[in-house]
Amino acid sequence: MHNTVRVQTTINGEAREFLCEPRQSLLECLRDVLGLTGTKEGCNDGNCGACTVLMDDRVVTSCLVLGVEAQGAQITTIEGIARGSDLHPLQRAFLQNAALQCGVCTPGFIVAAKALLDREPNPNEEQIRLWLANNLCRCTGYDKIIRAVEQAAEEARA
């Protein structure tokens, strides 16, 4: 007989507990079990980055993580990026630079970019492009996204 698994984890700083089937991805668990639909599914095989979340000290595509692997982990999703009612500098910079059109890739880009700025507060254009190469955007041509990340980095340093 198949059993679902109880997973205890921390999501956006809050202790959460949920039941899931081992075959469910972390992405499915976030969206369908926990109602955190800000994390998007674009390809379900790790190649578009729309489902990017932070897991402990690394950035991952949540479609390639099983929900059961979240046991004991610290997960940060797009819902945990804003600081209370204030937007994160990256979120503000995305808006000011018109760095989103349809917006479906935006959560993944912001989460991935946050991980970059947390590690490298002063990235150059090449570093930003390399870091974000696992995130596809089909609307913007990336130009305004790169500028938004540059602006957020500048603001964070100021």
Add this chain to the structure above:
Amino acid sequence: MNTEEYSVIGTRPVRHDGADKVTGRALYGADFQMAGLLHGFILRSPHAHARIRRIDTRKAAAFPGVQAVLTADDFPQVPERLVDLGEGDTPLSYARGNVLAQGKVLYRGHAVAAVAASSIHVAEEAAGLIEVDYEVLPCALTAPDAMREGAPILHEDLKTKEFGEQTSRVSNVAEHFRHAMGDIDAGFAEAEVTVEREFNTATVHQGYIEPHNATALWNNDGRILVWCSTQGAFVVRDVTACLLDVPVSRVKVTPMEIGGGFGGKIPVYLEPVAALLSKKTGRPVKIVMSRKDVFEASGPTPGSYIKVKIGARKDGRITAAQAYLAYEAGAYPGAMVAPGAMCVFAAYDIANVVIDGFDVVVNKPSTAAYRAPGATNAAFATESVVDEIAEKLGMDPLDFRLKNAAKQGTRRADGPKYRRIGCIEVIEAMKKHPHYSAPLGGPNRGRGVAIGFWFNVGLPSSCTISVNADGTVNLVEGSTDIGGTRTSIAMQAAEVLGIPAEAVRPTVVDTDSVGFTAVTGGSRTTFATGWAAYEAAHDVVRQLRDRAAKLWEVEAASVTMDRGVFRAADKSITFQELAAKLDQTGGPVVGRGAVNPRGVGGSFSGNIVDVEVDPETGKVTILRFTAVQDAGKAIHPSYVEGQMQGGSVQSIGWALNEEYWMNGSGTMMNSSLLDYRMPTALDLPMIDTVIVEVPNPGHPFGVRGVGEANIVPPPGAIANAIYHAAGVRMDRLPMNPPAIMEAIWKQRD
């Protein structure tokens, strides 16, 4: 209104839906949740062409957790008629056949049956138990293949149409278009240089990041409620009603946020299936395509075979041009070859022209629109040949284009004369740009240019505006917002009302809550729905003038309004002050605007591109890219730039790497975002933009629409740059490393 004195138009406010979209709160189609929701899964054909002998669903229906299974037989069998799919009229049987195959499967990935179950995993597993007995047939995969004598026939009843005439030829050629003007033989006889080349382009996909999705509930009152990601909620309503044989008023479609479309989210694939599954189960059913489904079973844009011949005199004047275009429609007619044939020479003023276009069905997914559909393939061919002629004449490629550029009064081969257009202004802006004269700065580098045209469209839009007591307004509209159109529409209302963009709160609503509004597509939304907002705002102003007149006890005709201030004689009152006095002057003020506009203004665009070609691997690096486009009037310049950059980059992908890589039996071998190879951030430079503004006299603010023309020139510009870098003229898309290396080897032999 004096165009120099806009206070809102031309500024760059933060988009109204911005906060929701950077925090993850915005709800897209797949985010929709509802109590009792079931998950649907669609079983798809493993064959590109086969007759369905029998479908046995019994094992699937008996699988634990399965609530319903259906096939095409479950659709009501209604008499054949035409149905508007949002991109023109199509026989109902084609629309229905593409939603669930009837009798035959015509491409790999063609929907065959559907299952609703408690979870997506259960539905998928159960679908695997459906037994389908196929008689596999030979397939035709390219236009030239499908046009061959003795080619496998997809539709036994399909006969070639020629402008309303049904010929007697049973064939894969659904339609033949022809445009002729002048005397083609005399034109070529006059030419001193003639170049004729053949081109092949691969099928490519729009590549939106969000897969198709739909949730439907067949409610107990008989109404069908749909939540989905679509470019046109009313199209979904009308097609769903038609396929399910119910009146349109029985269907209500709520458009959720949409994760990209580019033309690909106009067709309806899932909604009628979800609705029927809901009818069978009494519960809401959600279906989401996988990425593989999106590639294999939604609508890519046609692959094509094109032949272009152009002749010119030594003075640089083009004397004649001829084109033959055969586009792959995919499984059902509608290859967008009509616009391809209308655009192929649209940038030039040529007296003697013959253009033949063929709409050819093949065993690939039924194609859909993709940003200026049909024009990019054609421009790749034309702009390559134009470049070659300019080179043979020893002329600067932009001067050559300028000398032959279409302008107001130029007659196109399809007949009509252009009204005011910005082709010359775009080419002049390219010439003036510092990029055009900048040094290339290294070996194996080359610069290319190209131009392109797209018509843009009008179509109906509706909008209402209600005034709030605090001096803001609520704007209700029906155009799903794919790239910031809430804001570009709201800004036009704000301009009329004399209030800030932020004081307009735009909302996209369901099909019960606003008048008919056609698709977000054809570069029409800022143009047409913006126009509806303009009309609605003027309606509000008219009513507010009456209110001011009442307040001041003067004739309404004596009240004027300028920049949000109403005046009569020595009296004045601001929009905001007056908004607070509505109750005492007659009650709420609601304005309405509904348009089906004429005055559509086509848009020209051009690129300058520098590339470096690795002579040992054939790999192309885009070093610098400048996009120029005539916007008419840029309402929100940031989002105009964004359209130009996005269209350019999609087209760079089309030019260099993207393609449906089909094996001989019609299976797409690279149906993942890994192997389909859309450009990543690391593959590109910044995309410089130049917005040219030649106002469209047909629109109150001069808007032309900017969503599409930008995708047209890049493949030609890049091909020309590759030639100047590596000495090879590429005659196919994609111009990927192996193709370029082969061309280099061939040239060395």
Add this chain to the structure above:
Amino acid sequence: MPTVYIPTLLQTVTGGKSSVQVDGATVRQVIDNLEKFYPGIRERLLDQGKLRPNISVAVDGEVTPMGLLEAVGPQSEVHFVAAIKGG
């Protein structure tokens, strides 16, 4: 009298003529009058009294959403073109 431009593939009906002058104050009247000179042409343009699917009419260079009801002036040019939508 308005000038009607005959699409290339319809010129079989007009004996090769590429433009024709016919009376009419609306597109519908123009087509009705055209039919008198060139029997059969109406059927190529209309189906059950409506413009055939995916055919648009342009008057003076501009595609009109009014179709057959569009007014036509004495100096007007009338074209029948493929309907364009877009992405």
Add this chain to the structure above:
Amino acid sequence: MKWFDYATPASVGEAVGLLKTHPGARLLAGGTDLIVQLRAGRKETDLVVDLKHIPELNAIGYDAAGGLTIGASVPCYKIYRDPAIARAYPALIELASLIGGTQIQGRASLGGNLCNAAPSADSVPLLIAMRATCRMTGPGGTREIAVEDFCTAPGRNVLQPGELLVSLHLPPPAPHSGARYLRFIPRNEMDIAVAGAGVEVVLDDGKFRSARIALAAVAPTPLFVREAGDALAGQPVNETTIARAADIARAGAKPITDMRGTADYRRHLCGVLTRRALEAAVQRAREGKR
């Protein structure tokens, strides 16, 4: 995806025990191949065994005398963040940085890349060139083999039923040595190698003391072209000798035509990439940066 159960053994012994009771079990490290394959139905299993709770499989150990040991489940990002590896094995840092993109590197492991045994696996040619060995434990105990002997066919390897890869071992870098892996992909990231070449050279007074060359994506398995490296031993370092080794590597390739490239094109790339990788490795050896 079909149902499976999930286990998190805490030791190699426990994992081997699970493999014995569940012959159809699949091992999960980063999951970037396995989860995709299960979802696409290309693999099935009744039990996924997560290896990330076994200390030995998740440790990195380095000392100048003994060399480098990398647990089979160590994700790429831990390798490229490790300063000791960066000093001693810079080519390995580059390698860990080019498998997938940022997010994939947060999960994918060299051990997983090796066990997946794809002909195009990016990590394997360099590991072969750098003389890496594999440590495997199973019901019959522990054994070690050279990486070049590990893959046997597309998707197949030498692991016996019940056996698992524990770690990879690299010998300490030889003096005056340099290594480099170059691959060709149409995009600049997030792509499968059309062809790849991993090399290591050891120099000695203007000559090659030894060289090892291995290729990706041009044979049913990652391909060790021993003869190409051997041809350099004792030869002077110059364009001619390097070109000759590249020719031999190209001749050794047995590519197929598929969506990623034609056989001719891939063979051609083997020559180009081998030459470029050798030049880069020589440069590195001369600069003392390995």
